[in-house]
Amino acid sequence: MSSKRYFPFFLLLITFSLILLLIPGCSLVSGAETMTVLAGSELKDIEPLLDQIEKETGVRLQFEYIGTLDGAEKLLSGAEYDLAWFSHGKYLTLLQGGRGLVVTQEKTMLSPVIMGIKESKAREFGWVDNPNVTWQDIADKASSGELRYAMTNPAASNSGFTALIGVATALTGSSDAINAGDVNVPALQAFFKGQALTAGSSGWLAENYVSAEDDLDGLINYESVLLSLNESGDLREDLVLIYPKEGIITADYPLMLLNAEKQEQYDTLITYLRSPEFQEEMMRTTLRRPVVPGIQLDGRIPNPLLVELPFPNSVDIIDSLLFSYLDEQRVPAHAIFVLDVSGSMEGNGITDLKTAMNNLTGLDSSLTGRFARFREREMITVIAFSDYVQTVQVFTIDDANSQGEAMQEVRTFVNRLDADGGTAIYTALTEAYRLAQEAQQQDPDRYYSIVLMSDGENTDGLSPRDFQRYYEGLPAEARNIRTFTVLFGNADEDTMTDIADLTGGRVFDSTEESLSLIFKQIRGYQ
Amino acid sequence: MDRTRTLFVVILGVTAVTILGIFLFRPKPDPVVGLVGSEKIPFFQDERVQEALRRNGLDVTVHKAGSREIATEFNLDEYDFVFPAGVPAAQKIQQETGVSTSYNPFFTPMAIASWKPIADLFVQQGIARDEGGYYLLDMEKLLPLLQNEVRWNELQGNTTFPVNQSILIRSTDVRKSNSAAMYLGLMSYVANDNNIIQTMNDAQPYMSFLSDLFLRQGLLASSSQEPFEDYLVQGMGHSPIVMIYEAQFIAQAALDNGTILPEMVLMYPSPTIFTKHILIPFSEGGEKLGQVLETDPELQKLAIEYGLRNSNLAEFRQFTADHNIALPDTIVNVIEPPSYEVLEGIIQAIEQIYQQQGG
Numbered sequence: 084m085s086s087k088r089y090f091p092f093f094l095l096l097i098t099f100s101l102i103l104l105l106i107p108g109c110s111l112v113s114g115a116e117t118m119t120v121l122a123g124s125e126l127k128d129i130e131p132l133l134d135q136i137e138k139e140t141g142v143r144l145q146f147e148y149i150g151t152l153d154g155a156e157k158l159l160s161g162a163e164y165d166l167a168w169f170s171h172g173k174y175l176t177l178l179q180g181g182r183g184l185v186v187t188q189e190k191t192m193l194s195p196v197i198m199g200i201k202e203s204k205a206r207e208f209g210w211v212d213n214p215n216v217t218w219q220d221i222a223d224k225a226s227s228g229e230l231r232y233a234m235t236n237p238a239a240s241n242s243g244f245t246a247l248i249g250v251a252t253a254l255t256g257s258s259d260a261i262n263a264g265d266v267n268v269p270a271l272q273a274f275f276k277g278q279a280l281t282a283g284s285s286g287w288l289a290e291n292y293v294s295a296e297d298d299l300d301g302l303i304n305y306e307s308v309l310l311s312l313n314e315s316g317d318l319r320e321d322l323v324l325i326y327p328k329e330g331i332i333t334a335d336y337p338l339m340l341l342n343a344e345k346q347e348q349y350d351t352l353i354t355y356l357r358s359p360e361f362q363e364e365m366m367r368t369t370l371r372r373p374v375v376p377g378i379q380l381d382g383r384i385p386n387p388l389l390v391e392l393p394f395p396n397s398v399d400i401i402d403s404l405l406f407s408y409l410d411e412q413r414v415p416a417h418a419i420f421v422l423d424v425s426g427s428m429e430g431n432g433i434t435d436l437k438t439a440m441n442n443l444t445g446l447d448s449s450l451t452g453r454f455a456r457f458r459e460r461e462m463i464t465v466i467a468f469s470d471y472v473q474t475v476q477v478f479t480i481d482d483a484n485s486q487g488e489a490m491q492e493v494r495t496f497v498n499r500l501d502a503d504g505g506t507a508i509y510t511a512l513t514e515a516y517r518l519a520q521e522a523q524q525q526d527p528d529r530y531y532s533i534v535l536m537s538d539g540e541n542t543d544g545l546s547p548r549d550f551q552r553y554y555e556g557l558p559a560e561a562r563n564i565r566t567f568t569v570l571f572g573n574a575d576e577d578t579m580t581d582i583a584d585l586t587g588g589r590v591f592d593s594t595e596e597s598l599s600l601i602f603k604q605i606r607g608y609q
Numbered sequence: 610m611d612r613t614r615t616l617f618v619v620i621l622g623v624t625a626v627t628i629l630g631i632f633l634f635r636p637k638p639d640p641v642v643g644l645v646g647s648e649k650i651p652f653f654q655d656e657r658v659q660e661a662l663r664r665n666g667l668d669v670t671v672h673k674a675g676s677r678e679i680a681t682e683f684n685l686d687e688y689d690f691v692f693p694a695g696v697p698a699a700q701k702i703q704q705e706t707g708v709s710t711s712y713n714p715f716f717t718p719m720a721i722a723s724w725k726p727i728a729d730l731f732v733q734q735g736i737a738r739d740e741g742g743y744y745l746l747d748m749e750k751l752l753p754l755l756q757n758e759v760r761w762n763e764l765q766g767n768t769t770f771p772v773n774q775s776i777l778i779r780s781t782d783v784r785k786s787n788s789a790a791m792y793l794g795l796m797s798y799v800a801n802d803n804n805i806i807q808t809m810n811d812a813q814p815y816m817s818f819l820s821d822l823f824l825r826q827g828l829l830a831s832s833s834q835e836p837f838e839d840y841l842v843q844g845m846g847h848s849p850i851v852m853i854y855e856a857q858f859i860a861q862a863a864l865d866n867g868t869i870l871p872e873m874v875l876m877y878p879s880p881t882i883f884t885k886h887i888l889i890p891f892s893e894g895g896e897k898l899g900q901v902l903e904t905d906p907e908l909q910k911l912a913i914e915y916g917l918r919n920s921n922l923a924e925f926r927q928f929t930a931d932h933n934i935a936l937p938d939t940i941v942n943v944i945e946p947p948s949y950e951v952l953e954g955i956i957q958a959i960e961q962i963y964q965q966q967g968g
Contacts, residue, residue, distance in 0.1 A: 173828055183682065187673060190835075193843070258760065258774040260827030262966065329773060333843065346672070376841035376861075376868035388846040390772050393827030397966050 115143040116348060121157065123169040123241050124148045125285050125305065126336070128369045135364070140355045142348050150283060150607065151241045156450040158184055158341070165342040166349070170194070170241040170305070170334035177398045186346070188337040189353045192365055193372040195333040195389060196245040198232065199309035199322030200301035211323055214387060218253040218327045222270055225277025233280035233292050233302040238405050238454035239607030242285040245332050246303045247408055248401070250274055252392045253329035260393040263403045271412040278414060281530065283607025287589060293317045294587060298563060305334060307370040310383060314370075330390035335374065410459035410483065417462040417522055417529045418609045421515045422500070423537040423571070425469040429502035432538055432572055439598040440465075440497040443606070445485025447599070455603040459483040462529065463493065464518060468511035469504030470543035475518065508537055508578060510544030512566065513553050520561040531564045532609045535582060536598070538572030547581065554585065562586075567605050569593050638668035641894035644683055645692040646676040646787060647832035648854055649886065652915040661908050665901045667894065675831035676787035677956075680705045690895030692888045694833070694854070695787035697794075699887035700949040712888040712899030714909070715917035717856035718940050719791050719884060721746060721778065721876040722837065724845045726769040728874050734764055737876060742935020744876040748799045755796075756818055758825075761849070770849065775825060779840075779851040783823050784960050785831035787884060792852045794946035795882045796822060797955065803880075806947050809954040820959045824966070833857070841868055850876070854884055855936070859916030863932045875935075880942040886917070 115137050127148065137143045147164070149157060155175050158167060159182075167175065172188055179185060198221060200210065208224060210216050224230035235243035252261045254270040280295060282288040285304055289312060292302045296319055302309070306324065313321050338356065340349040355361055362373040366381050373380075380386055395401050422436060445456045457463060463478040476496050480489045515533050523531055541547070554562065565588040568579035572594070583590045589608065593601040645653065652658055653671040662669050674683060676693035680702045685691065693699055699711060728744045731737035736750045753759075754776050762771040783789035797806045800815045812819075823829065830836055837857045840848040855875070862869045890896040902908055909919050913928050926938050946952055 177828070190838075259758075259777075259825040330846075333847075372842075374838075374842060376838070377866050388772075389844060390774060390846040391843065391848075393825070396824070396828040396963065400966070 115141050117143045117145050118165040118345060118348060118352075119163075120144050120146050120166045120168050121154055121162070121164040122146045122148055122167070123151065123154065125170050125241060125308075125334075126168055127286060128307075128311075129365070131368060132361075132364065136352070136355065136361075139361075140348075140351045142352050150239050150604070151244055152238060152451050152454060153604075159450070163342070165340070165345050167339040167341055168336065170336055171245065172337040172339050173394055174244070174398075174401060175339070177396070177401070184341060186340040186343045187349070188339040189357065190335040190374045191338050191353075191356050192336045192362070192369075192374050193333050194305040194307040194336075194370075195326070195331045196242055196249060196303065197306050197309065197331055198301055198303050198325045198327070199312070200230070200232075200325055201296075201320045202323050203320060204230065204300045205323035205325070210325060214326075215328055216325050218250050218274070218329055219270070221277075221325070221327065222250075222254065222274035225275070226273035228276075230277045230300050231279035231298070232277050233282070233288050233295070233299055234278050234304075235282045235285050235288050236607040237408055239283040239604075240285050240288075241334065242288075242304050242308075243281075244405075245334060247404060248394060249330070249332040249392050251404055252332075252395075253327065258329060258392070261395050261400060261404070263400050266404060266407055268407065268411050271408070275408070275413045276528075278530075281413075281608060283604055291587060295563075296320070298559075305371075306384070310370040314383070324385060326385075326387050326389060328390070330392035332392050332394060333389070336371070405454060409454065414528060414530045415460035415462070416458070416609045417464070417519075417526075417531050418457075419464040419466065419515050419519055419531070419533045421466045421468065421511050421533060421535045423469075423506060423508075423511075423539070424467045424473065424500050424502050424504075425506040425539060425542075426503050427506075427539050427572065433500060433502045435571075435598045436536070437497050437500065439602045441494055442599050443602060444490040444493050445483070447603075451603055455606040456485070457483065457490070457493070462522075464515075464522075465493075465496065466511055466515055466518075467500050468507055468514075469502075470507050471504075472507070472511050472514050475514070505542040506537060506539045507544030508535070508541040508582075509547060509550040511535075512582065513545055513550050515566075516554060516557060516561060516564065519564050520557060523560055523564070527560070530609070533564060533566040533586075533588075534569065534602075534605055534609075535566050535579070536569040536571055536593075537574050537579070540573075540575040541578060547578070550582075551585065565589075565608070567591060567608055569598070569601055569605070571598060638663045638666050639894045639897075640668045640670065641689045641892070641898055642670045642672070643688050643690040643692055643895065643898070644674040644679050644685075645671045646694040646886075647673045647834035648694060648788075648857060649692060649915075650834070651860070652912065652917075655911065655915075658908065658911050661905060661911065662898070662901065665897070665905060667898055667901065669898060673832065673834075675782070675785040677701065677790060678785045678831060685891065688895075689892040690888055690890045690898055692886065693787060694884050694886050695791060695946075696885050696887060697790055697946060697949050697952045698787045699885075699889060701953065702889055706889070706891070708889055708891060710890055710896065710899075712890075712903050713885050714888065714899070714902035715912050715919040716883050716885045717854045717917055718881050718943070719788065719795065719878060720853055720855040720858060720881070721878060722840050722848070722851045722853045722858055723874055723876050724849065725872040725874050727845070727849050728876060730764065730767055730769055731876075733766065740935075740937070742874075743937065744874060745879045746876045748795070748878050748880065749803070752796075752799050755822065756800075758821075770845070772846065772849075776850075777822070777826055779826065779836050779848055780823065780829065781833050781836060781852075782829040782831050783956055784963070786833055788833040788852055788854060789823065789829070790952060790956060791882050791884055791946065793819060793822070793955065793959075794952055795878060795880070795944070797947060797952075798880070798882075798944050805945060806951055806955075809951060809958075812951065812955050812958070816955070816958055816962075819955065820962045823959065824962065837861075840873075845872075854916075856916030856918075859929060859932075859934055859936070860914070861916075862934045863914060863916065863928070865932060877937065877940065880944045881940060882944055882946055 237243040237247035254267045255265040461480045467473045566586040567588045676698040738745045781789040840851045888899040
């Protein structure tokens with residue numbers, strides 16, 4: 084037979100294929116659909132799995148990371164995303180009330196929020212392989228100064244938020260869902276006496292636990308993060324995982340559909356995310372627990388009896404717990420603001436700065452603003468500098484009412500600032516550490532931190548080396564005071580990065596975002 | 610080209626076009642979209658169920674909803690039918706929509722998913738009885754433990770589960786889900802000295818106790834699938850006793866995939882209460898679906914595979930025996946829920962207590 088004889092077959096085959104391609108649902112050549120996801124930064128470790136998710140579902144997830152309350156606020160104010168994905172959705176579910184923001188949600192994985200303690204400490208306390216350790220025991224050790232731990236700020240990050248709810252519930256002694264009246268403030272004060280490092284993000288906290296290991300005895304975080312730290316090889320000493328006996332709260336990472344029009348894609352996505360294949364891969368790479376039955380737990384994940392504490396059923400109760408944490412329970416903060424008022428700040432710069440500071444005195448009534456503002460018991464030092472330290476003022480917030488005397492004083496002071504002169508970054512920063520060390524000696528039971536905001540290069544005063552020499556000569560407690568630097572205008576990124584690195588702080592970029600927003604974020608680290 | 614060859618090509622071409630035509634223009638089953646309680650989602654997603662429905666000319670798509678949320682949280686114009694669990698939830702929807710037609714293709718008793726050590730502990734306390742593979746839980750004897758907020762570690766001689774947490778039956782949110790409403794109906798009967806509560810006035814003395822059964826648990830799921838899944842995945846410490854539909858346990862056990870562990874056991878509250886699954890149609894397609902579910906023998910059989918009970922008791926017996934699931938094939942001590950008005954009244958009163966707490 085000649086090849087000519089096959090020609091009609093080829094023709095038919097081609098016609099068939101073309102028709103098949105045109106029938107919807109049969110498309111052999113479909114591009115991936117992108118879905119936008121507002122996600123907690125704790126979801127970052129899912130990124131390596133995104134290609135696989137796209138391959139299996141045809142959906143490309145495009146993440147934008149944000150903190151707990153920031154995220155809730157953004158969604159409530161009408162920001163449009165297809166999906167939301169946080170370590171838990173309970174706060175948002177409660178907060179949305181009848182507004183129906185969340186079309187549907189399904190849990191995707193599990194990880195309890197627990198405590199990891201250095202092996203030597205755990206041995207010293209008799210807590211290795213001891214199923215009877217309680218949150219109360221931890222509070223006792225924290226209060227006596229024997230246990231210093233890291234935990235994120237509950238008003239800024241999900242792991243701290245979940246931990247606060249768990250600890251507060253456990254310490255009522257009732258074990259039932261907590262009510263506003265049940266909060267045992269003295270017991271919580273004792274517990275948080277041990278909080279020697281705070282942060283606005285669980286990821287940053289875990290990274291900085293590694294660099295501050297010598298100064299800390301452990302940290303509160305997701306079980307998956309603690310297990311990953313132990314596996315990383317970065318720790319000098321392994322963490323012993325403590326599952327307190329009163330119970331814990333488990334993060335369940337619900338994938339929430341926000342855009343009702345994408346129900347079909349959501350269904351495809353959730354079917355795959357909850358398939359044994361993905362669950363096993365996710366467990367292997369992130370050390371979170373599977374959320375569907377019938378999957379053998381990875382041998383690296385411990386398997387004790389996990390008693391779950393009830394989660395409060397009202398926003399009011401949660402809010403009052405968060406405010407109580409900030410105003411009563413936590414170690415009171417002393418926040419030092421080192422603010423650049425050099426000539427280049429003139430105009431919009433100084434106005435933005437004034438707005439950002441004014442907002443912290445209670446003028447920002449948004450959800451995040453209410454938690455980020457200066458709190459009861461707090462001390463604030465403002466150092467305004469140009470080519471020299473222009474002025475230094477200390478405020479004691481004994482009345483956190485936005486119209487109260489303390490807040491008025493801060494505003495009056497800030498609103499009088501004038502932009503003029505050069506930029507003496509290191510001179511101002513050295514002065515900040517000098518004042519901080521002095522304050523720390525007089526009042527060691529505070530949490531000290533420094534914010535350094537500048538819009539330019541160092542032009543006057545001390546050199547980087549002068550500052551470094553001064554800093555390194557400080558006593559250990561003072562060296563633990565971290566500096567969070569804010570890039571503003573034409574800030575010198577290298578200078579700001581070096582300072583943050585040297586002091587264990589973090590760089591915040593306000594060249595794209597408003598200074599008000601950045602100051603609110605930094606409040607999570609104070 | 611010779612004739613044979615041409616003919617061959619022509620025949621082939623015609624055949625291809627015909628096949629293509631059938632493929633493109635065959636009569637399509639009617640698309641029918643409904644809102645169903647989460648517990649019935651797997652049934653509708655089963656390919657065999659879909660096939661049986663298509664055979665009956667129906668192409669059914671279902672979306673998940675808490676049975677009691679259906680009437681309030683959704684735009685029902687977009688749906689051909691709703692299929693909540695429970696007579697009270699169905700009555701609520703019927704009242705809101707004015708639709709009086711309904712179908713009742715299957716039912717399931719309320720049961721408690723638990724663990725062997727807990728069940729044995731209850732037997733030891735004289736609260737439960739081992740019936741050979743399953744347990745009967747004496748609700749009258751459980752009542753004082755719930756009323757007095759007794760904790761697990763306060764039970765005399767409890768060495769198996771000495772946890773410092775209140776003995777509470779885990780449930781769904783009573784404001785949103787039928788299984789919790791059934792649990793409430795059951796407890797209102799037990800609290801009222803084994804009498805159905807007839808008026809809101811009769812309910813008053815028990816309101817604080819009844820609302821605490823839910824409020825003390827904190828934030829609760831709105832559909833019954835979640836607490837059962839938590840039970841399967843998160844273990845005894847998370848979910849020692851959970852109010853479920855019997856069907857959920859049977860369906861899971863029948864998968865024979867090892868997800869029902871040997872220490873997982875089924876307890877039947879005594880008395881217990883039935884949940885009837887009521888389909889309310891809003892269109893012709895919805896009506897047809899209701900009829901088909903009630904009458905098609907294949908669909909009735911498939912429903913049994915999902916643990917549901919219907920008129921075919923012989924098949925139910927056979928199915929559970931085949932999968933070695935120990936359970937009573939008939940349940941004797943069954944009560945009726947309070948009337949729709951009373952149950953709704955109690956739930957609204959509980960809702961107010963939630964609101965006073967800021968929930």
